[in-house]
Amino acid sequence: MKKIICILSVFVWWSAVAQKAVIFPEPAEMTVTGGFFTFDARCAFSLAPDNGAMREATEVFAERVRKSTGLDIPVAAKGNIECVLSDRIADDEGYEMTVTSRKIRIAAKSPAGVFYALQSVRQLLPPQIEADSVVAGADWRVSCVRIADAPRFAYRGAMFDVCRNFFDKEFILEYLDILALHKINKFHWHLTDDQGWRIEIAKYPKLVQKGAFRDRTMLTQTVVLPRVWDNTPVGGYFTREDVREVVEYARKRNIEVIPEIEMPGHALAALSAYPDLSCTGGPFEVDGRWGVFNDIFCPKEKTFAFLQDILSEVADMFPSKYIHIGGDEAPKVRWKRCHHCQELMRREGIADEAALQAYFTNRMESFLRNIGKTAIGWDEILDGDINRNAVVMSWRGYKGGIAAAKRGHDVIMCPNKFLYFDYYQFDDDRGPLEKRHRIPLEKVYTFEPVPSELTESEGRHIIGVQANMWTEYVRTPEYARYLLFPRLTAYAEMAWGTNGDYARFTERLEIFKKRYDALNINYAN
Ligand code: ACM
Ligand code: ZN
Secondary structure (H helix, E strand, O other): OHHHHHHHHHHHHHHHHHOOOOOOOOOOEEEEEEEEEEOOOOOOEEEEOOOHHHHHHHHHHHHHHHHHHOOOOOEOOOOOEEEEEOOOOOOOOOEEEEEOOOOEEEEEOOHHHHHHHHHHHHHHOOHHHHOOOOOOOOOOEEEEEEEEEOOOOOEEEEEEEOOOOOOOHHHHHHHHHHHHHOOOOEEEEEOEEOOEEOEOOOOOOHHHHOOOEEOOEEOOOOOOOOOOEEOOOEEOOEOHHHHHHHHHHHHOOOOEEEEEEEEOOOOHHHHHHOHHHEOOOOOOOOOOOOOOOOOOEOOOHHHHHHHHHHHHHHHHHOOOOEEEEEOOOOOOHHHHHOHHHHHHHHHHOOOOHHHHHHHHHHHHHHHHHHOOOEEEEEHHHHHOOOOOOOEEEEOOOOHHHHHHHHHOOOEEEOOHHHHEOOOEOOHHHOOOOOOOOEOOHHHHHOOOOOOOOOOHHHHOOEEEEEEEEOOOOOOOHHHHHHHHOOHHHHHHHHHHOOOOOHHHHHHHHHHHHHHHHHOOOOOOO
16 A cells, blocks of 8 residues: 555656656645646636735736736636635645636635735746746646645744945845745845945945945855955945835845844944954944854943844834844954953943843844844844843854754754855855855755754744855845856755755756746856
């Protein structure tokens, strides 16, 4: 019996591949039922309820179809693409979909599920659907299927660093569209660092006037001597209007944009503009070297006021539940020698500089909580006793995440040796600049986010995962895409929780490559 089931499931898979019913991340349950639904001039949506949110959930898909097929899909009373909200569906982002030759029926708990069902339809359509102008003679059919789908994790994130090298709004919008295609629902935007401050803050204009530009960039690794410099200036930042556009573009794609404002470390760009917020008074330059720097924010009242002003503006610009406040790689060299820091520790009974960072983090966390936001920090914030409301991003392996979950923090897993996509993929790719670890596709695909050290209730604190892209050695969109793909596709399936057999994944990926090509993604082959 087992053998028959096995042969049958291989057959179902092969027929899915043969009919190009290949969707990433793979739906939790999918059956190819035979036959096709055709997109033509008779197609229309029918929405229940027919309201703004439901219309919006269909808009991104309708626009894609309009661009490449020339077809307009109106909303009508009796359309053949039925989208219905239903309490029968348990998961907020889940959906059920039946495609027959006459109809597409989608049921979802929320408009997010409708949006995701239509992203699945997008992938059932041929790759030409990705074109930005009308493609003649394409076969606009989708295989008939029955799908029941929902993600394993509510937090499926992707971080992109626009500080080390600047990536503009057009790149970010393109990236968001690719994230949406992969049902990734959080975009962590790393906006401030030693090498550039990339977000306009009305109250402190020098942050971008001075902090968003640097004169030169190191071309060699920090540890490699002699250092080689590129003297081309690097700079750029996002205005309030850019941010509004990015947030809105993301929202329409079920993506929450989570800004990161780094503190107390990785602060040189800010300190170059406001040096009296440091322990020494500076002066500082926006740095063109990589690494970890000793000059960090000094925990003075005026620093806290400054950061709170910034977080208030940021909270205003980003409707996200979360705001990331960094916390990683903050050396205590300056704090140990700073009269103010030592006096503050005596006055507040703070045992050591690690506890001083916890004091710093807790003040910021409380501030954010009072304005209705939840703070996220890198796992170094665990070095002191921090408020349980803070969410911990475990990047230095699993350990931080395990400790945090045991202490009762929610955790996002992004261990660098599995999910840092700036690390190289192939030994052949290991140029003089690439970072230390090789992360092949299979390692991403087979990653298990919930460590076996956790009990079941502790494990529930692992709210999700994140893939991170740092850009010290990534200077162009082309190279970013090369590093991201296909690892991001493997990541998305792992985050969705349907990562199974790796060999089978690579077979399906062969078909997906045509879609990468259509999207102009120069993936690593
Ligand atoms: C990190 O990679 N420094 C969070
Ligand atoms: Zn100080």
